[in-house]
Amino acid sequence: MNNFTKIIGVATIALSVSGLAQARDIGPDEVLRLREANTIKNLEELNKSAVAKHAGAVIEESELEEEYGRYIYQLELRDAQGVKWDLEFDAATGEMLRNQQDD
Incomplete structure (x- = not known):
């Protein structure tokens, strides 16, 4: 194995590990602490x-994650017509970051 192949292999592993470490689920106790603060x-x-944003929608799933040092609130909704939507909010500011129909 030449040096170039070794470098590419190490870089690929490093990117994979860093990608996994960038999103962290926030548990209920930490959510409460963050809200109180x-x-x-x-x-x-x-x-x-x-x-x-979607009249008559029902929230099917919600999750708070920390991504790249930012708290992101992720929601899955199903509207009155049965269409599924993925929404994301900046949990610190309330800014909507994503509002897209799920495939």
Whole structure:
């Protein structure tokens, strides 16, 4: 194996490991601590914002993650017509980052 192949192999492993380390699920205890410290918005308010974007929608799944030092609130909704939507909010500011129909 030549040096170039070794370098590519090490770089690939490093990128894979760094990609895995960039997103971290936030558990309920930490969510409560972050909310009490006013680090993140009230998740119920963000739920209301999400449902307001899709009248009659039901939240099927929600999750708070830390990605690249930023708290991201991810939601999956199903609207009144049965269409599934993926939404993301910046949990600190409430800014909607993504509102896209799920395939």
